[in-house]
């Protein structure tokens with residue numbers, strides 16, 4: 154029970170899941186795209202591909218990038234964290250991560266992507282290599298832990314070349330001004346530490362050009378070392394690689410001659426050479442370490458192999474513990490695999506990486522989105538509520554005293570942009586209420602947090618200010634103005650004159666009012682209760698009077714009052730979000746909810762999920778915005794947009810259309826939507842933001858994997874609504890919504906200090922409805938649990954649907 158043991162092999166022609174579901178094992182490196190994983194702790198982070206590619210950063214992928222990734226280039230996954238092994242007798246050399254020496258005759262290649270680590274195993278020239286990349290939980294460093302085995306019956310004289318290209322500082326500046334930026338690099342070899350020490354004498358931290366830059370040092374030093382005696386080194390990319398060569402054939406590796414270059418100015422690399430003898434059949438272990446230390450502190454390289462192995466155990470223990478807190482066992486192995494491992498893991502990644510540090514989000518532009526951050530708590534809050542608490546308190550600093558917010562922020566510089574997206578301020582109450590529902594920690598409401606411009610307020614005041622701000626921006630008819638866009642960033646020109654209205658936004662506003670009202674009532678705040686109740690009721694009347702198109706709700710009104718999203722239109726007739734949130738907000742009467750969802754089913758349901766709008770815009774319409782500039786069937790212009798699809802699933806479940814909701818949920822799970830993997834292309838173990846729809850010739854091609862709100866919402870819908878652990882301010886409701894053919898299931902989760910161990914029986918094959926509920930053998934009325942009512946730390950909950 155509660156182990157995700159897979160009965161059959163789940164996967165595709167490039168790889169498969171390990172039996173316990175904890176690893177995705179790639180067996181053919183020629184995947185359609187690089188398939189990534191993350192190695193990170195709260196500060197030091199890297200993305201790593203199945204060939205050792207990707208980049209690392211400390212705190213901020215734009216402002217404090219440590220290693221390089223080359224954008225817009227072929228090969229598309231360079232450079233990386235490479236260890237090349239050379240057989241001195243034959244002169245042959247190869248990489249332990251396949252790339253960059255991809256033309257060698259490898260006998261075995263396996264990449265095991267696990268939680269917080271990636272292990273690549275190769276066999277070639279009778280040498281088995283295992284390289285495990287990870288970031289310890291408590292060191293600002295990454296470790297490449299290597300094990301080499303001589304599979305031959307003769308002794309082998311090997312040379313080891315470890316290297317990675319450095320950036321050290323502002324990654325955007327590195328792209329646009331690298332010839333100048335290289336005047337500030339400085340790398341030397343420290344004999345005592347047996348390490349290359351690298352730094353930069355100038356840090357373009359933020360802001361604009363030249364004189365606007367602060368005149369400061371990059372405040373760190375990098376060290377690069379290995380647990381083998383160092384024979385040679387190089388700090389210069391030019392001399393290590395050599396002229397007209399690449400990482401695939403560095404001159405120093407070919408000749409065996411390292412130049413021992415220490416640079417002051419120049420393109421930086423850290424490259425080390427060591428010798429290793431391997432007797433027949435023997436194995437040797439070593440590690441390569443890239444670490445970062447503030448200049449104000451001494452460099453203490455992490456270079457003890459025993460300690461490194463302890464750090465790896467700490468990391469795997471951490472993930473065992475993390476994942477053990479929410480576990481399910483249902484008749485659907487793919488659902489179990491996603492919820493027990495990969496969906497939780499992806500949600501943890503989005504919590505730390507936002508829409509920022511990824512292969513498809515290059516970490517140069519956007520920082521952390523306020524909207525994204527307040528949604529991304531939904532996964533981690535179940536397991537690490539303390540981290541969410543401090544994250545919320547930190548993010549609230551980016552709210553202004555009038556309740557508006559920055560749209561995004563850069564945590565190292567404390568700056569960001571105010572874009573006037575209409576929805577952004579409302580994600581603040583969303584996040585606070587979700588945190589409270591999970592934790593019951595009402596003490597957070599009394600914490601004081603400064604506003605971004607002036608003054609400070611309690612968390613409760615921040616929440617009320619967000620509501621007040623949106624209330625102050627309503628149109629004459631009482632609906633939110635769309636301003637420069639809403640959740641759909643590409644509806645950015647509908648309301649440029651300040652009049653256009655968003656109808657998805659109206660329903661979202663309704664939902665936020667609804668959940669905030671529960672809190673306001675619980676706080677006994679009568680004045681705000683009356684005020685916002687009146688607004689909520691009026692909003693319900695207005696949207697139903699003005700926004701119903703006949704079979705669905707319209708999406709928006711332009712500045713001149715013209716409708717967007719109507720049956721009368723040739724393009725953009727029906728938008729998904731306006732229908733799903735009509736239901737989620739509770740503002741659609743049942744008959745309209747049924748019809749709106751039926752219309753979604755008719756026009757938008759596709760084999761891989763839900764299309765976000767139909768038909769896609771085929772003619773560019775500047776008065777709508779970027780949506781019509783995206784090619785039809787991609788991104789917001791009519792793709793299968795997973796984030797929005799997850800809201801449709803939620804709406805279907807809330808509207809008691811469980812089979813429909815489950816059907817779409819299943820279509821969306823990557824193992825299902827990625828069945829045609831050469832078309833799908835991206836990682837089949839995590840959700841992608843979108844897939845092209847049948848309106849595009851590449852129907853079924855996915856993109857923007859990993860960093861998408863889909864992760865937390867699929868987890869929330871799965872755990873909260875399908876399994877039915879539905880949290881409330883006062884406790885938790887057990888409210889499963891399952892396919893009727895499930896005879897039952899088991900699930901377990903921690904909640905407010907208790908372990909809830911749920912067994913559901915479904916003898917009558919119902920979709921929902923708790924007929925009886927026993928807690929620790931006692932029959933109780935209803936389906937609500939206040940964990941505070943029980944002395945036991947473990948609650949055995951037995952439910953029969955009926």
Ligand code: IFM
Nearest residue numbers: 522524525640641642643
């Ligand atoms: O809502 C946005 C999200 O913040 C980033 N990805 C695209 C979504 C839809 O436009």
